[in-house]
Amino acid sequence: TRHVALVPAAGSGARFGAACPKQYLQLSGRPLMWHTLSTLCQVAAIDEVALVLSPGDEWFDDYDWTLPKLTVHRVGGATRAETVKNGIAALGLSSEDWLLVHDAARCCLSVAMVERLLTEVADDPVGGLLALPVPDTVKRADRDGRVSITLPRQGMWLAQTPQMFRAGVLSQALAGDLTDGVTDEASAIERLGLKPRLVEGDASNFKVTWPRDLPLARAILEARQS
Ligand code: CTP
Numbered sequence: 001t002r003h004v005a006l007v008p009a010a011g012s013g014a015r016f017g018a019a020c021p022k023q024y025l026q027l028s029g030r031p032l033m034w035h036t037l038s039t040l041c042q043v044a045a046i047d048e049v050a051l052v053l054s055p056g057d058e059w060f061d062d063y064d065w066t067l068p069k070l071t072v073h074r075v076g077g078a079t080r081a082e083t084v085k086n087g088i089a090a091l092g093l094s095s096e097d098w099l100l101v102h103d104a105a106r107c108c109l110s111v112a113m114v115e116r117l118l119t120e121v122a123d124d125p126v127g128g129l130l131a132l133p134v135p136d137t138v139k140r141a142d143r144d145g146r147v148s149i150t151l152p153r154q155g156m157w158l159a160q161t162p163q164m165f166r167a168g169v170l171s172q173a174l175a176g177d178l179t180d181g182v183t184d185e186a187s188a189i190e191r192l193g194l195k196p197r198l199v200e201g202d203a204s205n206f207k208v209t210w211p212r213d214l215p216l217a218r219a220i221l222e223a224r225q226s
């Protein structure tokens with residue numbers, strides 16, 4: 001079986017609000033997602049890193065992407081789930097191959113985190129994902145921004161990526177309705193009645209979402225380089 005990392009990068013970065021999609025912002029002399037792709041390429045067990053771009057992407061060709069294992073597929077869709085589904089279809093995998101789906105915008109991923117996921121999920125019949133136990137007390141707000149309820153944080157996790165599933169099961173999971181709250185691969189798998197394994201990730205594996213996230217990502221990457 002092969003291990004293929006699939007990186008959806010067809011988003012527009014609306015919440016970040018920059019002139020280009022956030023995955024192309026400059027970070028330590030490279031586009032943000034270069035760091036993401038470079039880390040995945042450094043994982044020995046990964047055979048291919050498949051990047052999925054929007055068909056209308058105007059930025060990719062402006063930069064140097066000479067990375068081993070990288071393949072590029074311009075088949076992104078209107079939502080992240082559609083981008084992943086189209087990417088899988090473009091890859092020609094066998095159903096037993098492992099897919100590790102990872103957000104382009106999580107640029108502080110480390111090789112060690114990916115290897116922990118690979119080790120812990122290697123023999124799992126379902127698959128699994130990196131996630132972080134919720135450290136804080138969780139409140140649900142009402143419409144006026146007041147606390148309507150406090151939720152026990154016991155057993156609560158924040159889902160990260162990579163999310164690692166067999167290609168056959170994940171294709172089947174994504175063949176259903178994608179408009180109904182499928183915000184990650186695991187939630188599509190859960191709809192099949194399966195229970196993905198939670199593997200502890202790291203706070204540094206956050207997703208660059210707002211401008212305030214960029215200085216932290218830069219500090220982490222530059223600390224690792226020096
Ligand atoms: N993504 C994608 N195709 C889409 C939407 C998102 O491939 N139609 C990708 C993004 O490029 C990103 C990852 O999914 O790497 C996580 O999505 P998110 O952080 O929400 O990125 P954007 O959708 O670009 O940001 P926003 O929601 O603020 O517009």
Ligand code: MG
Pocket residue numbers: 011
């Ligand atoms: Mg989005």
